[in-house]
Every structure is written in C-alpha cells, then in structure tokens.
Amino acid sequence: MNDSELPPLPAVEPAQAIDVIVGFIRAQMEQTGFERIVLGLSGGVDSATVAYLCARAVNPENLLAIRMPYRTSSEASETDAMRVVEALGCRTERVDITPMVDPMLELIASPDAAAGSDELNVRRGNVMARQRMIVVYDRSAAFDALVAGTSNKTEALLGYGTLHGDMAAAFAPIGDLYKTQLRDVARELGVPDEILAKPPSADLWPGQTDEDELGRSYDMLDRTLFALVDRRWSVDRCVDAGLDRDLVEWVERRVARMEFKRQLPPVAKVSLRTPGIDHLYPRRRPGSRR
Amino acid sequence: MEYRIALAQVAPRLGELDANLELSGEILRRAASDGAHLTVFPELALTGYLLQDLVPEVAIGADDRRLRLLTRDVPGMLVAIGFVEETSDHRYANSVALLRDGEVIGIHRKVYLPTYGLFDEGRFTRPGDRVRTVEAGAAIGRIGLSVCEDFWHASLPMLQALDGAHLLVNVAAGPSRAPGSEAGLAAIAGWHKMQDTYALLGTVPIAFCNRVGNEEGLTFWGGSRVIGADGGTVVQAPLWEEALVVGTLETDDLRMQRYGLPLLADERLELTRRELDRIIAERAGLDGAPDDA
Numbered sequence: 351m352n353d354s355e356l357p358p359l360p361a362v363e364p365a366q367a368i369d370v371i372v373g374f375i376r377a378q379m380e381q382t383g384f385e386r387i388v389l390g391l392s393g394g395v396d397s398a399t400v401a402y403l404c405a406r407a408v409n410p411e412n413l414l415a416i417r418m419p420y421r422t423s424s425e426a427s428e429t430d431a432m433r434v435v436e437a438l439g440c441r442t443e444r445v446d447i448t449p450m451v452d453p454m455l456e457l458i459a460s461p462d463a464a465a466g467s468d469e470l471n472v473r474r475g476n477v478m479a480r481q482r483m484i485v486v487y488d489r490s491a492a493f494d495a496l497v498a499g500t501s502n503k504t505e506a507l508l509g510y511g512t513l514h515g516d517m518a519a520a521f522a523p524i525g526d527l528y529k530t531q532l533r534d535v536a537r538e539l540g541v542p543d544e545i546l547a548k549p550p551s552a553d554l555w556p557g558q559t560d561e562d563e564l565g566r567s568y569d570m571l572d573r574t575l576f577a578l579v580d581r582r583w584s585v586d587r588c589v590d591a592g593l594d595r596d597l598v599e600w601v602e603r604r605v606a607r608m609e610f611k612r613q614l615p616p617v618a619k620v621s622l623r624t625p626g627i628d629h630l631y632p633r634r635r636p637g638s639r640r
Numbered sequence: 641m642e643y644r645i646a647l648a649q650v651a652p653r654l655g656e657l658d659a660n661l662e663l664s665g666e667i668l669r670r671a672a673s674d675g676a677h678l679t680v681f682p683e684l685a686l687t688g689y690l691l692q693d694l695v696p697e698v699a700i701g702a703d704d705r706r707l708r709l710l711t712r713d714v715p716g717m718l719v720a721i722g723f724v725e726e727t728s729d730h731r732y733a734n735s736v737a738l739l740r741d742g743e744v745i746g747i748h749r750k751v752y753l754p755t756y757g758l759f760d761e762g763r764f765t766r767p768g769d770r771v772r773t774v775e776a777g778a779a780i781g782r783i784g785l786s787v788c789e790d791f792w793h794a795s796l797p798m799l800q801a802l803d804g805a806h807l808l809v810n811v812a813a814g815p816s817r818a819p820g821s822e823a824g825l826a827a828i829a830g831w832h833k834m835q836d837t838y839a840l841l842g843t844v845p846i847a848f849c850n851r852v853g854n855e856e857g858l859t860f861w862g863g864s865r866v867i868g869a870d871g872g873t874v875v876q877a878p879l880w881e882e883a884l885v886v887g888t889l890e891t892d893d894l895r896m897q898r899y900g901l902p903l904l905a906d907e908r909l910e911l912t913r914r915e916l917d918r919i920i921a922e923r924a925g926l927d928g929a930p931d932d933a
Binding site for chain 2: 370
C-alpha cells in the first residue's frame with residue numbers, strides 16, 4: 351500500500367500558523383503584564399520552534415533559553431541548542447542537572463526496579479523532566495518571565511510527556527500542532543536543517559528515540575490521530591481507510607488513558623461555587639495582570 | 641442617495657468595559673471624520689467575548705448613560721455596537737444596540753447562542769426571542785440587526801429582508817476554528833459566501849463587522865465587509881488585523897436591483913407560512929398534523 355492510499359497527514363499553512371501563534375504569544379504577554387519569556391531549549395525541533403516563535407513575538411533580549419543537559423545527554427543536543435541561540439541572538443544559560451538528578455536517581459534505584467527496565471527508565475526520565483521544570487520555573491522568577499511550553503499536539507494526545515515536568519508551562523504555543531505539522535512550521539521559521547534532520551528524541555538515555563519508544567513512526571501516529579481526533583473517525587473507518595488495526599486501537603486506548611494529563615484534577619464539590627465547575631473565568635481577565 | 645458605512649474591526653479588551661468605551665469613542669471620532677453615516681462595531685465590542693462568569697460584572701442596561709454617551713461627539717451618526725445587556729428583570733443577553741444622538745433606537749438580542757464545539761454561549765447568556773427591523777430614517781431606511789451565529793440560520797436574515805430591511809447589519813466575534821490550516825481559510829470563505837448569498841437572495845446590502853485579536857487560545861479573524869444588494873463586495877477589511885474601513889452604498893442601486901430582481905415582492909409568504917405550520921406541527925407531534933404529507 352502506498353502513502354496515497356492512507357488517510358492524509360494533518361495539513362498546515364505554515365506562514366498563517368506562524369502569524370496566529372505569534373499573535374497568541376503577544377496577547378499572552380500583554381494580558382499577563384509580562385515582557386519576558388523563558389523556556390528549556392533541548393536542541394530538538396519542538397523547543398527550537400518555540401524559541402523561534404517567541405523571538406518573533408518579543409525582543410530576543412527578552413527571551414531566555416536554558417540548556418539543561420544531564421551527564422548522558424548527547425553532545426549534538428548542546429551543539430544544536432547553541433545553533434538556535436546564535437541564530438536568534440537570545441539570552442541563554444547552561445545548567446547541568448546532573449548534581450540535582452543523581453541523588454534522586456540513587457533513591458529510586460530500588461531492588462524492586464531492575465536496572466534498565468522500562469519502568470525504571472520512565473521514572474528516571476520523569477525525574478529529569480521535573481528537575482528541568484524546577485530550573486525553568488526558578489529562572490522564570492529570577493528573570494521575571496513567563497514559561498513557554500514546548501509540548502506538541504501528538505505528545506499531548508498520546509500523553510507522551512511528564513506531568514509537572516516538560517508539560518508544565520504558562521502557555522502552549524505549539525500545543526495544537528502535530529509533530530509532522532511542526533516540522534513544516536519549523537522549516538518556514540528557518541530552524542536549522544541539522545535540527546530538522548535528526549530523529550526526535552527526549553534524550554533521557556543514550557540512543558533513545560521517540561519513535562523507538564512509542565514503537566510507531568510520527569507519520570503513522572499523526573495520520574491516525576488526525577483521523578480519530580480531528581475528523582472524528584471510528585476505528586473501523588480508519589482501518590477501512592488503510593490504517594493498521596493494532597495501531598489505531600493502540601492510539602485510541604492511549605488517548606483515552608492519558609486524558610488525565612490534559613486536564614486539571616477534578617475537585618470534590620462541597621460548596622455553592624467551586625473552581626472549575628461553576629466558578630468559571632477566563633484565565634486572562636481584569637485583575638489578572640500583574 | 642449615497643451613504644457611508646464605517647466598519648470598526650477592533651480587538652476589544654476582555655472584561656474591560658471602561659477601556660472599550662473609551663476606545664470606541666476614539667474610533668467614532670475617526671469614523672466621523674471619514675464621513676460615516678453609520679459605524680458598526682463587532683459583537684460584544686464593549687466587553688470582549690470569552691466572559692464566562694464575568695457576564696454580570698460587565699452587563700449594562702440598554703438605557704445606561706455610558707452607552708448613550710458614546711454618540712456624544714458624533715451628532716447624527718448611527719452606531720451599531722455589541723454589549724452584554726441586562727434587562728430590568730435581570731436577563732442577560734448578547735445584544736447589539738443601534739444608537740443615534742444619545743438615543744437607543746433599536747436593540748437586537750442574539751437569538752442563536754452557539755453552544756457546541758468551541759462555543760459555550762448558552763451557558764452564560766440567554767437567547768433573544770424576536771426578530772425585527774428598525775426604522776433609521778434617511779438615507780438608510782430600515783435596518784435589520786443580528787449577531788454572529790444568527791446569520792448561520794437563513795430564516796433570520798430572510799425574515800428581516802421580508803420585513804422591509806434596506807440594510808442588514810451583522811456584528812460578530814468569530815474565532816477561527818483552524819486558523820493555521822486551509823480548513824480555517826475555507827471556513828472564512830464559507831462565512832463570506834453565505835453573506836453574498838443572503839445579499840443576493842434578499843436583494844439587500846449587508847454590513848458585517850467581525851472582531852480581531854486574541855482571547856485565551858482563540859484568534860478572531862476579522863474580514864469585515866460591506867456587500868451590495870447584488871452580492872458584490874463594496875469594501876473588505878483585512879483578516880486578523882485591526883482596521884477601520886469605509887464603504888459607500890447608493891440607495892438607488894437597491895431600488896433598481898429590486899426592480900430587476902423582484903424576489904422579495906414575489907415571495908409566497910402565505911405558502912411558506914402554511915408549510916411552516918405543517919412542519920412545526922409534525923415536528924412537535926401535535927394532533928391534527930397531516931400524516932400523509
């Protein structure tokens with residue numbers, strides 16, 4: 351079966367999407383009363399794209415990109431992150447998270463969790479992601495900045511991210527762009543080819559790639575998500591259209607299982623007005639500005 | 641007779657009534673210097689759109705002094721502007737007021753409150769229950785006011801055209817559903833196509849003013865326009881950006897359009913009414929509904 355017989359990838363008009371997202375970022379700054387943005391810059395395409403978008407919305411002087419390697423992080427990540435910093439002329443800082451992460455990793459390396467097991471890898475990855483969050487939020491206070499999120503739509507729907515870790519942010523510029531759409535946007539923004547060309551990776555352990563870990567290509571994941579979510583197709587319709595049933599069922603289950611990562615925790619209602627249930631306000635409103 | 645319509649494609653500030661009143665006053669002075677006879681602002685131009693529980697905080701009565709004072713510096717000009725209206729019995733409506741010389745000469749309360757997909761309006765405001773036209777005098781004549789989603793129900797503009805409207809004014813706060821893709825641009829084209837069609841079938845010019853700017857994650861698309869009674873675009877504002885554009889209409893064009901294309905005069909209202917009565921009875925399962933229709 352060739353690609354033309356599969357359901358399509360989600361389309362994007364990169365220039366239009368960039369205008370909309372830059373307008374969104376500016377509005378967030380204006381509505382919150384902040385002038386500065388901070389983000390974690392990994393050297394991957396997602397955070398590079400967010401950095402480019404933010405640098406269009408605010409003066410690069412007001413953008414702080416923090417590089418936060420762990421001792422096993424790849425050299426290429428650092429090189430690529432610096433390419434972004436140099437291209438944008440934004441501020442940057444390097445914070446090695448190894449001395450913060452290692453004591454915690456020693457604590458969790460219990461006899462119950464076999465070294466190198468999937469479970470331990472996930473826990474180690476979560477510790478790193480949450481440590482980076484601590485650094486970014488600490489710097490946001492010091493630099494007087496809002497934290498820009500770098501999660502994309504594919505990750506958000508599949509729950510491929512760490513709650514209170516890389517998913518923590520004040521606003522989410524690329525949260526409605528699938529990974530494959532993001533690449534088109536990144537290209538339009540001028541994100542360096544080296545970053546576009548390499549396989550996506552959370553770089554939580556040497557040689558890790560997203561597609562190995564998820565067991566599916568982003569191309570197939572995005573086709574499936576676009577059909578199931580955006581077009582509201584049933585599993586059977588996706589399969590009839592040429593997608594693999596195991597893939598579609600796995601994606602559907604995973605989107606449902608990860609619902610908790612996309613929402614605030616439910617509040618037990620005991621009073622007359624309850625935040626999130628019947629105390630409902632826009633996040634940015636009069637009085638919410640600093 | 642010629643008249644000029646200014647479309648104030650603004651980005652209101654969410655929940656900031658005073659700031660929006662001030663902004664509107666400034667724009668009205670500019671529109672007056674552009675020679676506008678009518679200036680149209682977007683839906684909820686005085687309050688912003690995603691209000692949720694801010695509704696009672698920004699709601700004002702139609703007789704509120706601040707609303708009437710808007711026309712202070714623009715004598716003789718008609719102003720259509722969207723706001724949250726609180727009635728004397730404390731109903732909250734998404735309304736558009738037609739003002740002139742410190743008087744409210746017409747009010748329309750949004751009849752169709754979208755409460756689906758990304759919209760949640762019916763949760764926070766109550767729907768209007770009448771569709772009328774208002775006599776605005778020379779040169780425009782009768783105006784049919786409506787708010788955004790009202791226009792997605794063809795019955796509403798058609799009722800106003802049949803009720804003698806010489807101009808339809810639709811005020812909107814339209815968020816783009818997919819602004820980063822072709823689907824989003826197609827949706828905007830759909831809005832414009834629908835307006836062209838109403839103008840053509842109603843043989844009536846249309847002034848459409850849609851807001852721009854961002855609220856939370858939403859981006860409002862603008863694209864305000866004046867359309868002639870032949871369905872042709874007279875003037876169109878840009879997408880996404882704030883703008884004040886002015887279009888000129890000629891009352892004689894409407895007169896000759898309706899002579900050449902007497903659709904309204906030919907409309908079989910009694911037939912429509914009979915069939916509507918039947919459809920209503922059938923849909924409601926009322927006794928006496930013919931079962932062989």
